[in-house]
Amino acid sequence: xxxxxxxxxxxxxxxxxxxxxENEGYVPFDLxxxxxxxxxxxxxxxxxxxxxxxxxxxxxxxxxxxxxxxLISIDGFVRMTFTMIPSRFENSSYGCGxxxxxxxxLTVKITNFIVVDNIQKGVAVNVVGTVDATNGILCITCNxxxxxxxxxxxxxxxxxxxxxxxxPLKRLAPVG
Numbered sequence: 798x799x800x801x802x803x804x805x806x807x808x809x810x811x812x813x814x815x816x817x818x819e820n821e822g823y824v825p826f827d828l829x830x831x832x833x834x835x836x837x838x839x840x841x842x843x844x845x846x847x848x849x850x851x852x853x854x855x856x857x858x859x860x861x862x863x864x865x866x867x868l869i870s871i872d873g874f875v876r877m878t879f880t881m882i883p884s885r886f887e888n889s890s891y892g893c894g895x896x897x898x899x900x901x902x903l904t905v906k907i908t909n910f911i912v913v914d915n916i917q918k919g920v921a922v923n924v925v926g927t928v929d930a931t932n933g934i935l936c937i938t939c940n941x942x943x944x945x946x947x948x949x950x951x952x953x954x955x956x957x958x959x960x961x962x963x964x965p966l967k968r969l970a971p972v973g
Contacts, residue, residue, distance in 0.1 A: 799844060803837040804828065854925045859898040862928065863935060863969045870925045871937070874954040876902050876962060878918050879945070881910055892942070896924060897962030899954065904936040904965075905945070913942050919959055921951035930968035 808829040819825070830836075854870035862871060873896030882891045892910030895902045905924055916922065923946050926939035939945060954962075 799842045801839045801842060803839055804830075804834065805837070806831060806834040859901050859903070859966065862903070863966055865928050867927060868925070869928055869937070870923060871896070871903070872921065872923050872948060873898055873903065874959065874962075875916060875918050875920050875922055876959050879905070879907060879910070879913070879916060879942070881912065896922060897954070897959060899958045899962045901964045901966050902962050904934075906936055906938045907940075907942060907944075908938065909941040911942050913945075915947065916942075916945060919953040919956065921948035921953065922946065923948055933967045935966040935968055 808831065810827050810829060812825055812827045814823050814825050852868055854868045855865060857865045857869045857871050859871070859873070862869065875894065876897040877893075877895040879892050879894035882893050884891045890910040892907035893904065894907075895904050897903070903924075905926070906929075924937055924939065925944045926937040929936050929938050
């Protein structure tokens with residue numbers, strides 16, 4: 798497979814193939830190899846490895862996240878610290894916490910959770926993840942704790958302001 802061959806002395810005859818085979822890239826002819834046919838190996842084909850497409854997150858705010866889909870990035874403040882949630886699967890770790898802007902809150906679920914000590918209540922963070930809406934309530938799902946980064950040079954939010962930001966965000970009903 799993926800070899801370059803020079804075939805000398807073979808017969809070629811037309812054949813019928815199914816539409817499914819044609820769609821898979823088969824060609825409608827047969828090579829008949831005879832005792833006098835010479836095959837010469839002339840190297841391998843270099844397979845093209847597709848370059849993975851890096852999907853950049855869409856920057857959203859608490860005001861417009863209810864319209865967002867797919868991978869997003871949002872700035873907020875840690876309202877509830879990220880803690881491990883017991884899982885029924887032995888080899889998995891799951892975490893949960895929330896962020897706020899001082900008015901609304903978003904639950905953040907982390908699939909491969911590892912405790913990170915420097916992300917405390919009130920600190921400014923940026924969260925990259927996908928938007929989910931379970932029962933209409935918005936949440937963000939992250940692959941791991943690397944998706945939650947501290948925003949340097951942004952002062953922490955006070956406990957009083959954190960307490961104000963408890964209104965869960967809901968998905969807007971589709972128009973149409």
